[in-house]
Amino acid sequence: MKESELIERSKAGDVEAFSQLIRNYENKIFSLAHHVCAGMPSDAEDVYQETFLSAFKNIKGFKNRSNLGTWLYRIAANLCWVRFRKKKREPVVSILDRHRTDENEVPWEFKDWFPNPEEVSRKKELQEAVVKALSELPSDYRLVVTLRDIEGLSAEETAKILKLSIPAVKSRLHRGRIYLRERFEEEFKEKVK
Amino acid sequence: MKEPHCKSLSRKMSDYIDGSLDPKTLAKIKSHFKDCRPCVAFFKTLQKTVGALGALKSAATLPRKAQGGLREKLKSLSHGN
Ligand SMILES: [Zn+2]
Numbered sequence: 001m002k003e004s005e006l007i008e009r010s011k012a013g014d015v016e017a018f019s020q021l022i023r024n025y026e027n028k029i030f031s032l033a034h035h036v037c038a039g040m041p042s043d044a045e046d047v048y049q050e051t052f053l054s055a056f057k058n059i060k061g062f063k064n065r066s067n068l069g070t071w072l073y074r075i076a077a078n079l080c081w082v083r084f085r086k087k088k089r090e091p092v093v094s095i096l097d098r099h100r101t102d103e104n105e106v107p108w109e110f111k112d113w114f115p116n117p118e119e120v121s122r123k124k125e126l127q128e129a130v131v132k133a134l135s136e137l138p139s140d141y142r143l144v145v146t147l148r149d150i151e152g153l154s155a156e157e158t159a160k161i162l163k164l165s166i167p168a169v170k171s172r173l174h175r176g177r178i179y180l181r182e183r184f185e186e187e188f189k190e191k192v193k
Numbered sequence: 194m195k196e197p198h199c200k201s202l203s204r205k206m207s208d209y210i211d212g213s214l215d216p217k218t219l220a221k222i223k224s225h226f227k228d229c230r231p232c233v234a235f236f237k238t239l240q241k242t243v244g245a246l247g248a249l250k251s252a253a254t255l256p257r258k259a260q261g262g263l264r265e266k267l268k269s270l271s272h273g274n
Contacts, residue, residue: 015271019264027255034253045259052263056270114237117244127252130245149246155211174207181235181242 003068010059018056025069026052028151029076035146036080038135043083051076073153073161077143084139115188133183137176144169145176198225199232206236210243 001020009017026048033047054075055062062071120126134142147158148169159169202222208214209222226233 013271015267018267026260027253030255030259031250031253035249044253045256045262048255048259049263049266053266053270056267114241115245116241117248120245120248121252126245127249130249134246145246149243150249152247152250155213170207174204177207177239177242180246181239184242184245185238 004064007059007062007064007068010056011062015056018059021068022052022055022072025072028069029072032073032076032146032151033080035131035134035150036077036139036142037083038131038142047076047079047083050079054079070157070160073147074163077147077161080143081139114184129187130180130184133180133187136183137179141172141176141179144172145180148173149177199229202232203235206239209236210240 001017003021006017006021010021029051030044030048033044033051037043037047051072055072058075062068115123115126120130134145137145143162144158144164147153147161148155153161155166155169155173158164159166162169164172202225205214205218205222209219214222226236
């Protein structure tokens with residue numbers, strides 16, 4: 001059955017059609033929730049379930065011309081965001097400034113202690129270190145970094161999902177990356193060398 | 194990374210990684226890289242940072258339990274209301 005047909009049936013309250021419809025999106029939404037709610041597995045599962053429950057309840061309001069993936073990502077991103085606001089365990093944006101970032105202390109020699117992407121996908125321990133660093137970012141930044149660099153969405157799509165301008169997406173992404181680079185430097189220098 | 198020039202170029206490095214830099218700035222960065230090792234180091238490690246994040250893409254597996262739980266909740270939603 002075509003996606004548009006599944007959407008129509010879901011709008012009429014057909015749970016079977018909706019279950020089929022979300023099959024292509026479930027892993028993506030869970031992955032987003034998992035990385036944004038880094039280190040809190042039950043939160044990720046809750047966000048995943050709530051996203052689709054909310055989508056089912058509100059699918060009548062979904063405009064057929066829009067992109068279903070974008071719509072679902074937006075619901076999930078909002079749920080993550082609300083969660084972090086509620087729990088008030090939000091790191092403040094100033095941690096991004098606290099770091100020496102683009103100051104003077106970049107190593108003069110390029111040291112190859114940085115893990116390669118292949119190493120990260122192979123080693124659980126490295127993955128955990130990356131997720132931990134990610135969890136230190138304020139959620140606004142973590143959402144942008146997750147959508148762009150983990151999920152691989154474009155700046156345009158990310159801007160649509162988060163209702164931000166493209167320059168705002170780019171600036172958050174850059175600041176987020178700079179912070180993580182710094183943290184990886186501290187983290188991996190010890191472990192690899 | 195001593196000169197102010199390095200600092201202003203470092204702000205462009207994300208765009209460089211994403212391939213969204215205008216040709217003029219790109220040429221400027223490339224020629225700067227020829228005689229500024231710290232900037233090259235900074236760029237390479239930033240690039241690896243982005244790569245490390247990308248490597249997480251398939252790291253999260255949706256638990257079957259959660260998937261089944263969602264199906265149950267959806268069913269009860271449609272019967273209940
Ligand atoms: Zn330089």
